[in-house]
Amino acid sequence: MFEQNPQLIDHFLHPRNVGKMENPDGLGHVGNPMCGDVMDLYIRVKDNKIIEAKFQTYGCAAAVASTSVLTELIIGKTIEEALEISHKKILDVLGQVPANKNHCTFLAEQALKLAIEDFQKKQK
């Protein structure tokens, strides 16, 4: 199915930053098992910069790859810079995905937004 897209295969077979994080500064949880996808994105923030990101995803290959790409995109970014990252950015890295897979990258974007929201809430 994805044989033509080496980026996607690479991030699916060898996802970066997989795992849980103890006491994260922000957690974004999206999806539900009914829809066949659940994503947990954890971030650690220092001096307004994302210094660490981890994820766990239950979902299709594109969903796993999208979250993996997302973690690489946000590590080292300030909160403001990270908020600029949209699903389009993920697609830029991943390359072409089938049309019905666009929602998987959307989910990753949503997970990021929620993680940052969670972080900001905790700051207050």
Added chain:
Amino acid sequence: MRRIYLDYAATTPIDPRVLKTMTPYLRSVFGNPSSLHYEGIQAKNAIEQARQKVAQLIAAKPEEIIFTSGGTESNNFALKGIFYQFPRGEYQIITSSIEHHAILEPCKFLESLGCKVIYLPVDKDGLVNPEDVRKNLTSQTILVSIMHANNEMGAIQPIEEIGKIISEFKQKNNKSYPYFHTDAVQTAGHLPINVNDLGVDLLSMSAHKLYGPKGIGALYLKKGVKIKPFMHGGEQENNLRASTENVPAIVGFGKAAELAKENLEKEMKYLTGLRDDLINQLLNKIKNSQLNGHSVKRLPNNINVSIGGIEGEAMLVSLDLKGIACSTGSACSSNILKPSHVMMALGLEPEIAHGSLRFTLGRFTRKSEIDLTVKNLLPIVERLRKISPLKVI
């Protein structure tokens, strides 16, 4: 990479012997079966021979076989053709919740025309309860359509028992209907079928599920049962299905039916052995896994397991990259984010339904391929479970 194909329920490769039989009809024997000259008669004879072989496969008479473009057309023909046969009025059709889309969608269409459709549930093993058919039969029931075996989880339905119930109902009420249809696309050529024993009036088949070509199928229509034609035009297929016959495909279907009949018992035994081997290996080696569909009343070639904590498509893609083809009942294989209706009808939790993998074996499957599949799947499960946030107990 040498591929391992374990998706025979989706379609089968064409048997080389079938292809060989077809070739002359793609080349030199090109006549139109309706023509009165030599070329036409040659083609006509070829399709009549094929008709005989297809009829023999299900113990029917040749004149009871109508060639169609496949399983989907046969199902549409059966449902709509029977419905249209009745004058305007209030009618009811009984079917099941696990039918193929080629039954469910025509049913939805008939609902839009005012027909009432009852979708019977199945138990946790995927079986329709014949008593549910009895309870729902009314004087308005014109048709009962229950599939012979399910394409996703392989459960073989109690067609004979349902046939008896319908026949009792007809006798008691002194009526010629409800008619009884079964979608036998997954069973024709794979299980012994005798239409008289099953008690069906109509039965759908498709050649590409039994090592024949795609785009050709048949509808069995019991002698004396009236149906409205599906395609209007020429007088082919006894005025019931117009259009010049697909001669090479029909010839291929005939050969495929003949081969299937010859090898039926042997193939069933062979596949059942491989099937149970794969089921046992998977359930023993993967914790938190379960078999979907009845373990014994089951197609000889069907393995459907749910693997906890992982989504099916992720497994499918991983296996595909290792050269192994299978299928899943998870929504992510389509555009809709819902597990397949069949998996949900079993009463599975959504995440269990999403974690289903289907392996379907066939004539060319070898034991070594079963072992290689297990060997490849185990590390995939381990990897994906590491990535998954869902807990596996």
